[in-house]
Amino acid sequence: MPQIEQIAATLSSQVFWLLVFFGLTFVFVGLGMVPKILGTVDLRDKQIADDITAAQAARDQATSEEEAWRKRENANRAAAQGVIGEAKDKAAATNSTKLAEAQVRLDERLIQAETAIDAARNSAMAEIEAVAADAALDIVARVAGAEVEPAAAEAAVKEVMAHG
Amino acid sequence: MAAEEGKVDPMKQFTIEPILGSDWQLADGINIAFTNSALWMAITAILVWVFVAGGMKRALVPGRWQMAVESMTGFIDDLLEANVGKGGRKYVPYIFTLFMFILFGNLLGLVPVGLIPGIHAFTFTSHFTVTGVLAIMSFAIVLIVGFWKHGLHFFSLFVPAGTPLPMVLFIAPIELVSFMVRPFSLALRLFVAMMAGHVLLKVLASFVIAGGSGGIGTGVLVGVPSFILMVAISALEILVAGIQAYVFALLTSLYINDAENLH
Numbered sequence: 033m034p035q036i037e038q039i040a041a042t043l044s045s046q047v048f049w050l051l052v053f054f055g056l057t058f059v060f061v062g063l064g065m066v067p068k069i070l071g072t073v074d075l076r077d078k079q080i081a082d083d084i085t086a087a088q089a090a091r092d093q094a095t096s097e098e099e100a101w102r103k104r105e106n107a108n109r110a111a112a113q114g115v116i117g118e119a120k121d122k123a124a125a126t127n128s129t130k131l132a133e134a135q136v137r138l139d140e141r142l143i144q145a146e147t148a149i150d151a152a153r154n155s156a157m158a159e160i161e162a163v164a165a166d167a168a169l170d171i172v173a174r175v176a177g178a179e180v181e182p183a184a185a186e187a188a189v190k191e192v193m194a195h196g
Numbered sequence: 197m198a199a200e201e202g203k204v205d206p207m208k209q210f211t212i213e214p215i216l217g218s219d220w221q222l223a224d225g226i227n228i229a230f231t232n233s234a235l236w237m238a239i240t241a242i243l244v245w246v247f248v249a250g251g252m253k254r255a256l257v258p259g260r261w262q263m264a265v266e267s268m269t270g271f272i273d274d275l276l277e278a279n280v281g282k283g284g285r286k287y288v289p290y291i292f293t294l295f296m297f298i299l300f301g302n303l304l305g306l307v308p309v310g311l312i313p314g315i316h317a318f319t320f321t322s323h324f325t326v327t328g329v330l331a332i333m334s335f336a337i338v339l340i341v342g343f344w345k346h347g348l349h350f351f352s353l354f355v356p357a358g359t360p361l362p363m364v365l366f367i368a369p370i371e372l373v374s375f376m377v378r379p380f381s382l383a384l385r386l387f388v389a390m391m392a393g394h395v396l397l398k399v400l401a402s403f404v405i406a407g408g409s410g411g412i413g414t415g416v417l418v419g420v421p422s423f424i425l426m427v428a429i430s431a432l433e434i435l436v437a438g439i440q441a442y443v444f445a446l447l448t449s450l451y452i453n454d455a456e457n458l459h
Contacts, residue, residue, distance in 0.1 A: 034210040035323050035391070042212045042233070044226045046325040049234035053241040054330070057297055062289030065248045069269045070288065072254040079256070 157193075164189040204402035206395045210322055233326070236318045240300045247296070268296070272445065279449045283456050287449065290337065294330065295445040302390060302437030306430065321440075322390040324383055331383035334448040338378075342455035350458060357459045382447055389440045393433040400426045 165185040172180045214229035222228045251258075251265025258266060272292040276284030298321055305319025320326045342350040354371035355364050400422045407419030 033207060034212065035325070035387075038212050039325065041227070042231065043325050044222065045214075045228050045231055046212070046233060046320075046323060047329050048222060048226075048228040049230070049237055050320070050326050050329050053234070053237040054293065054297055054333075057241045057244050058290065058293040061245055061248045061296070062293035065252055066269055066289050066292050068254065069248070069251055069266055070273060070285075073266055073270060073273075076256060076258075 161186065161189055161193065164193070204398055204405060206398035206402065209316065209318070209394060209398060210391065212323075232316070232318045233320045233323065236301070236304060236320050237326075240297060240304055240320075243304070244293075244296045244300050247300075268292070275446060276449050276452075279446070280453045280456050284449065284452070287337075287452055291445050291449055294334070294448060295441050298330070298386065298444050299438060299441035302441060303434065305390065305394065306433055306437060319390055319394060321386055322394055324387040327383040327387040328379075330386075330444070331379040334382060334444075334451065335379040337448075338451045338455045341452065342458070345455065346458050350455070353454055353458060378447075378451060382444065386440050386444055389436055393429070393436055396429060397426055397433070400429065 165182060165188075168185045168189055169180055169182060172178055172185070212231045212233050214231050215235055216230040218227075218229045220228050220230070248265055250261040251263075253259065253262050255262060269288070269292060272295055273285070273288055276287055276291060280287065301321045302319065305317050305322065307317055309315050309317045342353070346352075354368045354375065356367065356371070359367055403422040404419045404426070406414075407417070407422060408415045410418070
């Protein structure tokens, strides 16, 4: 086995060159490069974590804004409903007053018309009475040949009409 | 040692040969020749560097290469997070280097560069001198962190929580032994796993050659099944290369957990 046969002759050389090349690798690669590479990885991991946190924060903000918007929207809708209700109430009130006014006016006109009708009827009755008295006078004059006083004829007509 | 005609020495692949400066010395008698083993360590170091450097764009949206590198660092980061906890992050550079160095070393030893004449792949993780140094480094980190953080209280590691006082006398030595065995088990596991696979592949390769040169009958009967087995075992070795690198990193992080979070 050369490992044992040559040990006396090669031990110092083996140890020396191993220390030289392992040492160089350790200094330049292990100490020089590896921490930088690990730093790059850490930086990347940190950036990814930060990005995720930022995205989460943005998402939370969006959610809360949506919540606020919804609240505002609901409030607006409620306010709109209130305005509509108010307008409806107001319109209903106006309608009812207008209706009442119209009713009053109609009633007045009805009363006027009735009064006018009554008056017309009364005057018509009076005329009928006068006509009836004249007619009664004429009838009496032609049938009986008697001259009756117009006042008596009117009284007789009134009596008949009152009974009749 | 050299392969004879038609014969494959399954151990030759582990031979260390100087490439440059066979007389270089750090101090008197301490030879530091640049060997084929050192060359493959250098290739491993460069490839690890190239691989990780390709992921240094630091783009917010990673490309394929950056994604691959980040999945490797993330894998080690998660491993330490799971086994050590929040305090495990400061060990990521070491565990990552350890894992990548062993993984690339293991995998490079399996690359069939032997197809190019004169070039031989060399698996430096199949040498216990190398795995031993790596294990001792990990063990040293455990000891240093343990005594640094907990002082002499670190010795309470040898007394599991809730042990009745009379039992401590028996359990503490056992725990001590199991603790001291850790670097050996760490080093030997990787060394044995890598060496066994490569030896097995070379033994089967020698069957293929011997069977083929023995005539058409033995060629079909021995050579072909051996070759099919080699292909399957090569696939298994790729898996083992990854698993052993993972096991080394995992056990090191578990040992560090003992020191970091003393019960």
